[in-house]
Amino acid sequence: MKNQSSNMKRIGLGIAALVLLGFPLIASTRYQVHIVNMAGLYILMSLGINLAMGYCGQINLALGAFMAMGAYTAALLNTRMGVPIWINMPLGMILAGITGALIALPMLKVKSHYLALVTIGLAETINIIIVNETWFTEGPLGISGIKMPELFGIPIDGAERFYYLVLICVVVGYLAARQIMNHHTGRAFIAIRDSDVAARAMGINVAKYQIMANAICGVYCGVAGVLYAHMTTYISPDIFEFKTALFVLTMTMIGGMGSLAGSVVGGLALPLTLEYFRAFKSWQLVGFGLAIMLVVLFFPGGVIGIARRLEQVRGLRLPWARKPEKPAQTEASHVP
């Protein structure tokens, strides 16, 4: 029995790996590859926020600012000094990680929706600095002419080749996140999410882990930013506005907050679904909004939550027949 299921798993993984590796060959146009590449970047950011928010319970709406740190590091170094992506990547990760850690500092004092506003405010402030300090960042017009990467003389220029770079980053990012969650760090995150008072009583250094969770979130978004800059070869401050953070949060929620697989599912499902319904114009976004409301009201665990439920309860119970359980509590109390 056990053997069989592990065989099944191997076959499943094999098929998935084949599809993932062969995707640029199956795709009929470069645009489809581009959309999946973008989805890959969203998955990275979603993994980051899932660690900070889904597992550690830290609300954070400054994702766009983290991404901007990565993207601007890469863009400035590349256009001014010709630094390649391979060096920009670690630098962007470090800078975005530091930004994440800094944004975590107010979290030690401010909670819940107060915290939501503080993170929005910090992200907006970073954006305003980018817009105004034209001498350094080129201002609202943005930076163009970023070079696509090259590896051993092979240019990674079309979306198809870039896809493999994104794929590697996503796979590494996913495995790293899993490692973190299997490590005692991950258990500390969950303890803090469930109750920071109890975690403290257990001897966990809450502040340290909260800062760490947000720094990790920053690193993930930084990777996405560096990739974005080198992929589209152009960045401007409006790319990293609040709406980007909202989009990533939405896909994480739809996939399943507090589940790494949820990030993957949400990160793929949302951009692709929106793409399918593009022809409906404004109705597309009305549908998008309604879908979010439905997920929140009836399936708060997201797609992964539904899947788990179906597994647990083979008899199909209608979701609205149950009392909604509380998933991924972001804050134990509203007021400190």
Place this chain on the structure above:
Amino acid sequence: MKRSLVFALLLVAVLLAACASPTAAPAPAAPGAAPKAVGEPIKIAIIAAMSGTNAVLGDWMKKGVTLAVEEKNKAGGIQGRQIQVIVYDDEADPTKSVGLAQKVASEDKVMAAWATSNSTSALADIPIFAQYKIPQFTNGTNVDITNKGSAYIFRATPAGPSFEDTLIDFLVKKGMKKFAIIADTSAYGKGEGDYQEAALKRNNLTATTREAFGIDDKDFTGQLTKILQGQPEVLLLASSEVASGLIAKQARQLGFKGQIAGGAAVGTPKFVETATAEIAEGVIFTTPWLPNDADAQSKAFVTAYKARWNEDAEFHGANTYDGTQLLLQAMEKANPLTPENVAAEMHKIKGYKGLQGTFNVTDKGETITGTLVCIVKGGKLTVYTGN
């Protein structure tokens, strides 16, 4: 955990497999079929903001381009083929714009694209259209657009400095010395503000004050009060139609008696509507084209525009119409009809007389220079003819 991993990976597989076929579904031709059969339409894409604050720019673009294309189709199309316009909404978001540029280039396989009316999105799209060798048209006015070394970008209207230079030279000649600038922090506003400053510098002047504001701002009392302390003779606006209108209104209400002036955005009915006719009265602006231009071509355009869209033509509709005329000409001449040849033919256009004046396409992709000094009179945009 492990189970959900399998589940997720299977989902990945399903989604990817599904993704490989769908979006191009409407495309009828099988790969082997002759794509150039007579009667198969030539596609032109419009990528622009059709929703959000910038929706009005996208709407004007759609109207100008569609009008020119429909007229051509009625006259028999290009080489016997009809032209089809496909419209996409990029919400003025460069990320979305880049995706759509990939889409129209690789899926719709368009002959040319309008992308976009926002300078940032236009800049974001340049590398993609250059890579696919597809001519890209814009009516964004930022100078940088044509400085990126692409042979496939064309600006269907004069660049920003062309507007601001004419404006400031005129005002300086009238004896004005004290200028204040209020510019928003978007690419357009900041660019126009910089061109205004540069033009002042050329005239050995500096602005008394330059103030900034965010594109979402509605109250400008702080900025304007500060500006008025410098007692400027001229208030230069560098922002969108709506924000310019609100600023003009609030400046007058705060007691500003001097001249209000601005570039392309000020020369639109939307500005007059927002500021109200009473307050817009006497505002000076520069534009290459006015709805009440006397020549026959303009009159025909204004009539056709009104008949088609049931609204008055304005500058953006005119410049996208002009640009599309250039494109149609280049398509007529391109042989065989490929995007690359169209771009090459575009560069050869010299001396075409359009609504905005005479077009001479340069290597960089500029098509026209020169603007007229105009004034708002009785709520109407009119050419300035002296006092």
Place this chain on the structure above:
Amino acid sequence: MNIVSIFIQTLIGGIGIGSLYALVALGYSMIYRSMGLVNFAHGQIFMIGTYFGIIWYRGMVLGLQLPYAVAFILAILLNMVLGLILERIFRPLANYDLMLMLLGTIGLGYVLENMAVIIWGAEGFAVNNPLGNTPIMISGVAVLPWTLLLIGVSALLMLGLNVFLAKAKIGKAMRAAAADRETASAMGIPVNGTNALTFAIGAGLAAAAGMLAAPIVYVNPAMGAAVGLKGFAAFILGGAGSIPGAIVGGLVFGVLEAVSAGFISSAYTKGIAFVIMIVVLMIRPGGIIGEVTVDKV
């Protein structure tokens, strides 16, 4: 103009826009007090409320061109009905996880904004000022009659709301339900009903703010987002759930913006406002008047 009148001039601009923020923040506060729900679609409710009134004023319905005051009242009533419907939808979300509230209400925001685009178009329009554009001059300081009306009506609405909550029977019931749901329920107060009414009042205040703003701003479906964010900032700054807090927060935020634009750096206006706000929250993590502790888990 001397420095004092310059300052007063700037201050009046800030108070004007701050009153709007305050009305929007009150909506957030009312809904938060009763349901523990942070409604991120409030900016869009503000926008819909504006359209609900302006369509009558501009003759967009059956060509009826009603006076502004009638349109104002219609806007409030229609938006209250919308509020009642929305409360019913979001009832399960009350006192739920913040993240879910955030997303659920943002989803609603998408729906409202894009429905507005579908119904009324994305382009929008300017609304002419019923009181004219000529300012009144008071010793060198220019004030638009509409600004005075805006400040006056906002003040009246805020005062009225306070009296209503303190004196009226149903207002007291609302306060009781907000303070302790179970006890109020046990005492025979129809908690769901009072919550619905609270939500409706919040939506009505948003419509009032929209109608007061319409002649001095530009009406389009995208107008809600920016006001919603600033209203939210005001609501948090004052102290979530506090009625005087929302008013103070709104006025402080409006004045902060105007003063930093006029006296510090206009390019950094928004940044300065946010940084000051963050500093305030670091010192007082419960907001300026954070006396209401709603702990509903």
